Amino acid sequence: MANVPPFGSRPDGRRTIRERRTRPFGPVHVRTLVPNALTVLALCAGLTAIRFALEGRFEASVVAIIVASVFDGLDGRVARLLHGSTRFGAELDSLTDFVNFGVAPVIVLYIWSLNAIGGIGWIAVLGYAVCCALRLARFNVALEDPDKPAWTGNYFVGVPAPAGALIVMLPLYLTFIDVPGIKALPIVVALHCFFVAFLMVSRIPTFSGKRMGIRIKREMVLPILLLVGLSAAVILNYPWIAFSGIALGYLASIPVSVSRYRKHLARTSSAWSPENDDLPIG
Known part of the structure; x- marks a missing residue:
């Protein structure tokens, strides 16, 4: 057998390990850059929210986090639409989600109110951020089980990170609509942070909406x-009332999702159960 040179191509034309490691990268298609650009814009919005909080512009901080959540919702869909999903994009998206939904919201809350109780307020910040990181890590390593019933795809395990950020900022929304006394009760804000952190890492089934039908009845189009249109009008004219209603409505939907999940579980003939397997995590 001919000796294989340490560098250079093999006699059979295949590249050596050294060549494969040092080969130049080829051109990158534009369709892979577009979703990553949206992810970077989301990261910039999340970091800018912290800057606004440091300047005392808390309404602008919340708006920046909401903008980040919009970009977060778009990047994955754009990647799938353009067939531009990459491993790099997935890792960037996960890190961006941690900053935007695990760090920025509670830093804003700390600057706004939690700093008044010192260490306890910071423990609330750390607890929420760690729980968000654990949730995202659990999502990254989750594997789909082909033996699970199809209906399980309609549920998340716990509250997803973007929804957690939406809910944890509820004290700010209420303050913006002149509900008195919330900022002066930082211990209540801290307990709220712990509660939302628990929801994120819990195994409580929540609606995902990912498998909603793509077709609707013709007579339902106009309604x-x-x-x-009405929802957009309310959000544009009364944004903090709208977001307070959305956050409270989401919390109210959790018992409904648990009830429906249990009914599905009772009807299924599969031996699968949530105690020994994971649901889809989003």
């Missing part, structure tokens, strides 16, 4: 468009 849905009307509802979208």
Whole structure:
């Protein structure tokens, strides 16, 4: 057998390990850059929220986090639409989610109110951030089980990180609509942070909405468009009332999702159960 040179191509034309490690990268298609650009914009928005909080502009901070959540919702969908999903993009998206939804919201809350109780307030910040990191890590290593019933795809395990950020900022929304006394009760804000952190790492089933049907009845088109228009009008004219309602509505939907999940579980004939397997995590 001919000796294989330490550098250079093999006699059979295949590249050596050294060549494969040092070969230049080829051109990158634009379709892979677009979703990553949206992710970077989301990261910039999340970091800017912290800057606004340091300047005392708390309404602008919340708006920046909401903008970050919009970009976060778009990047994955754009990647799938353009067939531009990459491992790099997935890792960047996960790190961005941790900053935008695990760090920025509670830093804003700390600067706004939690700093008044010192160490306890910071423990609330750390607890929420760590729970968000654990949730995202659990998502990154989760594997789909083909033996699970199809209906389990309609549920998350616990509250997803973007929804957690939306809920944890509820004290700010209420203050913006002149609900008195919330800022002066930092211990209540800290307990709220712990509660949302628990929801994120819990195994409580929550609605995912990822498998909603792509077709609707023709007669429902106009009512849905009307509802979208009215919702946009309310958000634009009364944003903090709208977001308070969305956060409270999401919390109210959790018992409903648990009830429906249990009914599905009771009807299924599969031996699978949530105690020994994971649900899809988003």
